[in-house]
């Protein structure tokens with residue numbers, strides 16, 4: 597069974613620690629969402645998993661050993677991001693030929709049909725594609741290579757809504773057709789959320805949470821209503837954000853301990869709703885209390901930064 601393991605993995609770049617003490621085990625055929633804000637360390641973690649970077653501390657292992665400098669790991673892993681470039685001289689058709697030579701499970705017929713569907717002419721050069729087209733081609737290549745470990749870094753960046761929707765379906769169909777461990781990283785993964793079996797959240801270079809996606813989502817609730825009623829219902833709970841929606845009205849996001857239930861008295865006029873996975877992780881990794889409203893309020897009141 598495929599297993600990707602980070603054990604106290606650390607990556608420093610000239611004094612800057614991008615990732616620290618990351619211990620995370622991803623196991624089996626599933627789609628995992630690796631989420632985090634800008635600069636959290638997602639790409640660094642993905643590149644460590646791909647064996648593109650050498651950890652400066654700890655270990656990253658798959659296929660029976662450390663992935664860095666492992667030919668076995670390279671042959672069984674594919675990493676693609678919007679920054680992935682192919683040799684300038686190759687056309688898209690030429691890249692498909694090379695991928696078919698490199699990856700034994702590569703489904704060339706499907707890759708070609710998907711390229712036709714997404715209007716990616718095989719005579720075009722990769723470098724002349726638009727950002728969205730390049731990412732679409734990279735995602736098609738990454739999925740049809742059918743590698744046991746498939747690492748997709750921000751795969752839907754730059755795509756329009758229709759293409760995002762279609763490629764989300766491709767991702768699901770590909771997983772059903774050829775189950776494998778697919779790790780999808782990003783910070784804007786709307787549409788993909790329902791495909792994740794597990795989520796791992798990185799914040800400021802550290803692992804914050806690794807949990808089943810459904811259990812994770814269930815723990816976050818948005819409670820809105822009259823400010824005093826919201827305050828009473830959320831007393832003693834972990835409040836992640838609180839904002840005034842209208843004068844006297846409040847909207848609060850809370851995180852509950854696993855296995856606990858929320859007591860919201862009926863008749864208090866409270867609305868309790870679940871959060872999307874995206875909203876939940878944003879609330880969890882939120883910056884300053886009060887959000888952007890606070891910046892404007894402080895600026896208006898001339899509070900020193």
Ligand SMILES: Nc1ncnc2c1ncn2[C@@H]1O[C@H](COP(=O)(O)OP(=O)(O)OP(=O)(O)O)[C@@H](O)[C@H]1O
Pocket residue numbers: 609610612613614615632633634635636637638639640641783
């Ligand atoms: N080659 C490098 N040299 C110096 N610092 C780096 C290098 N690569 C990444 N970093 C730093 O490491 C941190 C994590 O970067 P990383 O690209 O992994 O984040 P990310 O979560 O993928 O961010 P984003 O969502 O913005 O792409 C950032 O502070 C970044 O500036």
